[in-house]
Amino acid sequence: MNYPRFVLAGTQSGVGKTTISIGVMAALKKRGFEVQPFKVGPDYIDPAFHSFVTGNASRNLDGWMLEGAVVKKLFMKNASGKDISVIEGVMGLYDGFGIEKDQGSTAHISKIIHAPVILIINGNGMSASAAAQVLGYKVFDPSVNIQGIIINNLSGEKHYELLKAAIEKYTGIPCIGYMKTNTAIQLKSRHLGLIPSVEVEDLKKKIDEIGEMVEETIDLDQLIQISNKAQSLQGETDPPKEVLKFEQVHIGVAMDKAFNFYYRDNLDLLEELGAKLVYFSPLEDEKLPEALHGLYFGGGFPEVFAEQLEKNVSMRESIKTAVDQGIPTYAECGGLMYLTEAITTLEGRRHEMVGVFEAETTMTNRLQRFGYVEVNIEKPCVISHNPVGVKGHEFHRSVISMSKDEAFAYRVEKRRNGELVNSWYCGLQKQNVLAGYAHIHFYNRKELAKDFVENCRNFMDGKGDRHGE
Template identity: 45%
Template sequence: MVDISSKEREDKSSAETLRAVMIAGTGSGVGKTSVSLGLMSALKKKGLRVQPFKVGPDYIDPGFHEYVTDTGSYNLDSWLIPSGQLRHLWQQKNAEAEISVVEGVMGLFDGASPRTDRGSSAEIAKMLDIPVLLIIDTGGMARSAAAMAKGYSEFSSELNLAGVIANRVGSQSHFELIAEALESETDLECVGYLPKNIDVELPERHLGLIPAGELKELERAATVLGDMVAENLSLDSILNLAEEADNFTKPEEEKNSGPAASLTAKNSGNLQLPGQNLKIGVARDEAFSFHYRANFDLLRELGCELVEFSPLQDEKLPAGLDGLYMAGGFPEVFAEELSCNRKFRENLKQRLEQGLPCFAECGGFMYLMEEICSRGGDCFTMVEYFSGRTVMTDSLQNFGYVNIDLSDGLKLRGHEFHYSRLEESGSLPFQGRVKRQRSGEARPGMAVKENVLAGYPHLHFFGNQKFVARWLNLCAGEINSWL
C-alpha cells in the first residue's frame, strides 16, 4: 500500500528518473499476464501513471494492458526493432510515466536463439536497465523455489534480477516456507505471492488470449487481480526495486531523432512527407484488431492521417484515401459476417483494381483471398482479389520470426503466427522468398498484384523503414509500383 504525493512526483520529474519493473517468468503459463495486469491495476488504483509494455511481438496482451491502464501499450522486440529505435521508443513513451510495467515473454531467457539472449526478456531488461521480478510457479514446492531462483540469478551476471513472486501458493504458511528458503539461499527478496485457485481466468483461443475488446469479463478479472496483488504483494518493495531503473533520460524535443527522421525514400535521400497529408485507411474492428501502436505513431509522425474503417460494418471505403493498411486479426472467426457484407467486399475489390496502394498482413491477406474455410469445411466468400483460399487447421502452420527478401533490394523482417494454410493458390503472384529466422527454410515470398503487397508476415514499421518509405511514396504517387 503506497501513495505518491505531489511533492514526490515533482522530485521525480526534476530528476528525470523512471520507476520500471519487468514481470518475467521461468516459462510460459506461470502467470505473467495475471500478475502484470494485477500490478498495473493496483498501481493505477493508487494514482500512479502506469506505462505498460510487452516484450516480443504479441498483439493480445497489449490490448489487455491498455484496457487496465487507459494507456497505450508498446511492444519491445529486439529482433524486430533495431536497438537504437527500441531505446528511442522506450524513452519517448516513458516521458510522462511514473512507473513502467513490462510484461515479459515465455521464459526469462527464451528468445530467437537457444545460444544467446537475442529477442528474450533478459536481453530487453539488460538493454534498458530494467529490474526483473521473476514469477515461479511454486505449487507443490518450497525450498526448490530457492534452487530455481538461484539458478536464474546466476545464469547472467549482467541481469538485474531484483526479486521473486511466488504464484499458485497454497497458504500463508506455504508462502513463509518459500520466503524463508529464498532468504536463506539467495540475495533475492520475495515481494509476495498469488494464491492458487483465484476465481478468475483469462480464457485461451487458438491465436492466444481472447482480444480485450471481446472479453466481457476483463474488467472483473482486472479488479480481482488488482485486489489480490494489493493484498498479497508489497507494493512498497516493488516500487523501491523499480527505482533501480536508473538509465533513463527524457527524450529531447527534436524532429531529427527517432525512426521517422531516418526513413529513406527509394534508395537514398530523406523521405519528405509532412505537409502532404496522406490519408491512410486502416481496417479496425472486431475482425481486424492486431496492430502495433508504434506503427500508427510513426505514420502520424510522418504526416499521415489515419482513417479507420470496418469491413464488418461499412458499406464502402472512406472517400479520399491515398492508401490502405489491412492488418491482422480474426477474420476466420467473423468469416460469415464478412462474407455477408457484400457491398463492402465489392467496393474494396474495385478500389484495389483501380490501383489504390495497399499493404495487407496475415488476417488482412486472408480477407483478400477468394474464400476462408473453417475447420469443419464451411467456406465463406471474401474479397476475391487474389486467387485461392485459406483453410483453418488444428495446428500452427507457421510460427516465429522470418526474413523476407523481395526483389529490387527490399528486405523485411517479420513475425508469423497462423493456423490457416493456403489452398488452390498456384497462380498467386508471389515475389521473392520468406525464410524462417531459425532454420533458414524458405518458401514463396509476398503476393504483389497491381499496388497491393500482401502475405502472412506481420511487420513492425520501426524495423522496416525502407518498406514504409516505399509504401508511402507509392501512396503519394512518387513511384509507380512496390517493386
C-alpha cells in the same frame, strides 16, 4: 533521466505473467499512477489487455527485430512523461531466438533498457526447491538484475511464508508477494494464445478482481521502490526526424474484433511521416471511408468472424472496387486471409471474402509457421521501391491454396544458429496490393513506411499504379 520501470518476467510460458502484469497495472492505476505498459517480443494480444487497463497504448520491445539502440529509443520516447513503466516479458526469462539468451529474450530487453527484473515462479507443489529454481535463474546470467520474486499459484499465506524463507535464505533475492490459486481470474485461450481483450465479456470486472488480489498479497510499495532505483537512461527521446513527410495522405486502417494486430509504433511512424490514419471496421461499416489514399489490414482473427465478414457484402465490394482502382494496400496475416476469395473454417464452413487474389484460405488444426523470419523483398512493391531485407514474425494456423500462379514479392527464410533451415515464397502481389503472412516492424526498416506513404501520395496525386502489374 530516470524512467521508473521494472520487468515482470516468468520462469516459463504459462506461469501467469499476463494476469499478474495486468493486475499490477490496474493496482498502480488505482493509486493514481500514469502507467506506461510494454510487452517484450512480437505479441499483439497481451498489449491489448495492457492498453485496456492503463488507457495508454502498450508498445512492443523486440530485441531480435530491432537494434538495441532502437529499442532503447522507443522505450524512452514512450515512457517519457509517465509515472512508471511496466514491461511484461515473453515466455521464460531467457527464451529468445533459438537458444540464444541475448537475442529477443526478456533478459536481453532488461539489459538494453537497464530495467530491474521481478521473476514470477509457480510455487505449486514446492518448498525449498523454489530456491534452487530462483538461484538457477540468478546465476545463469549475473548481469540480469533480478530484484524480486512473485510466487504464483499458492494456497495461501502459510505456503508463501515457507517459500519466501527458502528463497531469501538461499538466493538473497527478496520475495515481494504472491497470488492465490483462483481459476475464476484466468484469461481464456484459443489457437493463437489468449482470447483478445475486445472479445472478453465483463473484462473490467475481471481486471478489477485481479487488481484487488494484487493489492491484497503483493507489496506494491516495494515494487515502486524497485522501479525508482532503476539506472538512469540517457539518449535521444524526440521522434526521429524523417527526410520525407507527406501531408494529407489518408490511410484507412482496419480496426475491429477481426483485425487488431498492429505494432503501435508502426502506426505512429506512419503518422510521423504525415499520414492521417482513418480507422474503419470491415465487420460493422457498410463501406470504406471517403477520400482514402491507402489501406492497411493488420492481423487478427478473421476466421472467427468469417460469417459476419461474409455477410458484409457492401464492405467487401467497396474494398474490391478501391483495389481495382489502384489504391495502395498492405495486409499482414489475417489481412492476407481476408483479401483471398474465401476462408474455410475448422468446422469446414466456407465463407466468401474480398477476392483480390485468386486464392483461398483454409484453417488447420496445427501451426503452419511460427517464429522469427527474414523477409527478402525481391522486387518493388507497395511498401518497397527497391529489393530489401527485413526481419519479421509469423504465427498462423492457416494455409493458402491458389487457383492460378499469383505473383510473389517475398522470399522468406528461417534460420537456426545462423544456418538456413527452410525458405519459401510469400507476399502475394497484385495491382497495387501486397499481402503476406509475416508481421513486419517498420522500425527495422523505416524506409518501408516511407515508401508506403509515398505510394499513397502518388495515388492521391493521380500518378498511377507505380508497382502494379
